[in-house]
Amino acid sequence: MLRPSTHRLLLLLPTATYRTAAFVDAARRLGVDVTVASERPSTFQHANPGGLVTLDLSDPDRAAAQARAFAREHPLQGVVGVDDDTAVVAAAIAGALGLRGNDVAAARAARDKHEQRTSLAAAGVAVPHFRLVRVDEDPRRLAAAVPYPCVLKPLRLAASRGVIRADTPAQFVDAFGRVKRILEQAGCDRSILVEDFVPGREVALEGLLLAGELRVLALFDKPDPLDGPYFEETIYVTPSRLPADEQRAVAACAERAAAALGLREGPVHAELRVNGSGPWLIELAARPIGGRCSGALRFEIRETGKGNGETLSLEEIVIRHALGMNLPALEREPQASGVMMIPVPGAGVLREVRGVDGARGLPLVEEVVITAHPGQELVPWPEGARYPGFIFARGGTPEAVEAALRAAHRQLQFVIASD
């Protein structure tokens, strides 16, 4: 049933992640033994003590001590975090156990938006002008002192939750109050990053760091303008339609940013804006792309000689790297590919999604995954951070893929009870 393996991977899977199936499947395909670590105990933990462990994922140092104790009984050869928080925990565990990974300080710098901005600006990486404010400061006084347009951001929330653009002092005051409420609701740091809004086309870079060298795995265009006031993402399409020289500049900017933060190993996901001044680093995370979006990526297996159309997933590459296994060519398949994070259609309780079969039947559409369940409350941005589903498409050109994603989305009808 399970193949014998000489590798045991510690996979840090928070219970609310979308990434479970992709990583568990990838480990099985590679024949790797897995220990799944979550912040809450599995009901099977006593039945499979080598395969399941509970770690305090909110405290990297404590989690590292727990992992060290676990590894005495079950030796580990690699550790992978799947999101912003577990990237820091993975770094702490890697340091404690002598595994491949980043320094904790580097992972922490990537995790915190203010710390990241500070490090990048000091290294000369192009980032928006920024300042840190406290939620107990007077928003009217702050509003009179910031340039417009500006963007208010929580330091540690994911998926652009709580990120709001303000074009006027009045909008700033409104946005400030809203971000403050979101922070209180999330129970996190009571600081807000206020930075210049950078106009331009936004792209996302997926990469893998090998001893500090950035290998670009994919560059996604985000064809829907992300100009605010909220920043819910929608479509990612690769390959990018940016000119080749701009793509090289984006990659160089991301590599400089990773180096400035001290990141040297593993996956990175960077978001940049490109305008007449060149690329601007908006955010760089020491983790792979979030949500279900990695399903848009497939990589060719050429070095292993299979060459029969079989492909590797992003998760297989991340696991191979963490365990020091041979890596393939790291080249994406030739086809264009894309994913749409389905926008939240409105506030309320989801009753039903219609038109899924019709969307699946459209040319180039490969998959429509509805991740919201009937009865789930849908919360629009900026308070929300959960997409109701994902659409995937592949085709000959990025234009065709983008059109297919939009066509599939038009087929969907969300039935929501708003009472």
Add this chain to the structure above:
Amino acid sequence: MNPAEIRITAEPIDTGRCKFVVSEPVHAGGVRRFASPDEASGSPLAEAIFALPGADVAEVIVSGNLVTVVKRSPVPWQTVGKAVGEAIRAALAGAGPAVVPKPAAAATPGTDDDALYERVADLFESQVNPMVARHGGRVELIDVQDAVVMVRMAGGCQGCGMADVTLRQGIEAMLQQHVPDVKGVVDITDHAAGSNPYFAAAKK
């Protein structure tokens, strides 16, 4: 039966697995699983699906009005699904049964599917279900075929963000320990229909 009147809905589970819901009964004799073209021999529906060019079908599971297809090919379900639908329609419109009944198992005490079923059912009742019940979940043993266990998750497990962990690190590991003759576990749950998952996912 007029093939044009048969309605088939494709519900991809992931890039490798897709469930086809058919408006007509396909096989009333429990679950049948075909893991190779040889095993499909004699059952026109499974034969036709294994023969689809370019799909590299690895497995066909038929139960009631459900046909689950597992493929190795990266060809999208949007392409393969139409061909599977045509194969299902053609098989149901044929003169004979689309799927023949399961042949009698070889009489090897302790290793045949019926014996495995009993042992797996005992394990589910005594250990697996009491464990998942703590999270409001339930795991139904659907069948055992060729030593492969087919399960359906319900309650808090259906649609749960950690369902794959429960399946692989929990159920499969327990089967490996307690019923080592089991060769694999297949989850045929429609997780998208789960209305009360214990853990719901959020981005990043």
